[in-house]
Amino acid sequence: MDIHVDTPESTKAPSPAMQRQLEIWRIFIRNRKASIGMIVVGIFVFFALFGPLMIRQDPHTFTIDVLQSPSGSHWFGTTNFGEDVLVQTVIGARLSVFMGLGIGLITTIISVLVGLTAGYFLGWVDEMLSLLTNVFLVLPTLPLAILLAAFLPNKGPFAIGFILMITGWSWGARVLRSQTLSLRNRDCVEASRASGESIWRLIFYEILPNQTAIVAAQFFGTVTYVILAETALEYLGLGDITAPTWGNMLFSASTNSALLRGAWWWFLPPGLCIALLGAALTFVNFGIDEIANPRLRAESRGVRRLFKKFQV
């Protein structure tokens, strides 16, 4: 449907599909919320990747500088074992960020599989999958995660990942199912069906690409959920206590009553990191929302027309 005007630049430009992707990317970058969010997420990913290389220090090194407030030698202060809070925060980024991204990705894949299958096949497949999705949706997630974590014999990253996956997939599956329902009878899908494409090709090459924005939004939302839930479990002491993560920092801060001792520097950095990262992910989602739903954009004429009146 794209109409191309051949300009000198576009003669050696890539294929229309590539161009369309470039165009989406350009809209994405031009969207202020999305780009601010992406930059912040990028900074965290950078620290997660290279932070442990820059700071070659064991986060659990005990020193004699016990419970010191931020100073020149310990920028973020120390814990009551003399561990450096800055080192712990930077090293903690690795597990917290990558657990979030990794588990978020797998969880989103599960949502996509369940949602698209249910929405495309309808009938009893849909009935069963929708029932399962809706049941998981009304079960309170964190209590369920606590119940599972309390009974799991080993609490390594895989066990925690498994729990977060089980409790996190249903929301995305529901959204994607209803979107698939509205897409499955579009002309493009009908045409491919008539030309004898296989069902899986229909689902993953015709329907899925039309939901890229929603899948992306689900992914970022799930990552936020995973990071928050993981931190919560660790804060309750239900995670892998030895792992250097932000949640475990908060856990040890609270078990050593950092609060009563006035050691604000101990629990402030990890929580602030989580809040910043979560806010950045939410921002990316706002951006995606605005790109996919032009009505939400500030430029939207209908709204502007109304609001001009309010502002006079």
Next chain:
Amino acid sequence: MRHLLRRISFYLVALWASVTVNFLVPHLAPGDPAQVFMSRMRGHASPQMLRALEASLGVSHDPLLVQYGQYLNNLLHGNLGVSIIYSFEPVTKVLGQDLPWTLVLVGMSLVMSFVIGTILGVIVVWRRGSLSDAFFTPFFAFISAIPYFWLALVLLYVLGSQLNWFPLHGGYDADTVEPGWNFDFIMSAAQYSVLPALTIVIGSISGWMLGMRNAMITTLSEDYVLMAEAKGLKQGRIMYMYAARNAILPNITAFALSLGFVVSGSLLTEIVFSYPGIGLATLQAVNSHDYALLQGAFLVISVAVLVANFLADFLYTLLDPRVRLGGQ
């Protein structure tokens, strides 16, 4: 009516699922409560003691299906087992004492944050483009990403520990007042609940506000709003009687769906403030491997969330004629 029946049967299935999960998880995990209790005695217990303990904790070695039957039967008779940490009192009694605290705290803060958030959402859309949208939306996005328990820690540190405005932990002043329906107790409980309630309100408000904002924007570009404008109605009337009334419907659905998250957040909030509700009981159960209490807490929470969901569903059916008449 058909819609309502469908929903009721769905909630019955969901109830069955949560009961079954509650039964299966502990039984598929290795070990049982009696063994955990014994291992804490460090082997200073005879086999007779183990057997007595198994009997009182309801551990049996029957096939899983038989145990499942017994479990359901016990549930129907309101028997959730006994709690180890509360000196073998029935779990129902322990949770019965905790539940009112949680219900009052979470219920009141939820309603407050929903009402304030929804109104804020309308106002932000109203003043769209001005400072409030540029400032409020990012600000609330940031707030919505803060973990509840961390927010609780910060509030506790600043308002409780440093400024000394509010008590640090507990549900009431146990030294001076006696729990009961008297003025002193209620005032003390209210004072102790300010910080936890503030945490829950701040933590959950942005969800309703942002949801309402998006729904409002979508509604404002509908034709009937244009029509209302063309008729020359007052802007306030368009905002509240035409746009907000329709935009609030998706927000009520969102309310129902995010209940689980808010309840999860309030559990953590209770834990930070040592507020004597279900959340604190859950933490104690986790820390001391009190499995019966943990299961009971999960059951109570999931039933409460199911009931709240059902009420929201019911409200939605009342408000939206399309759903009410959909079956006909």
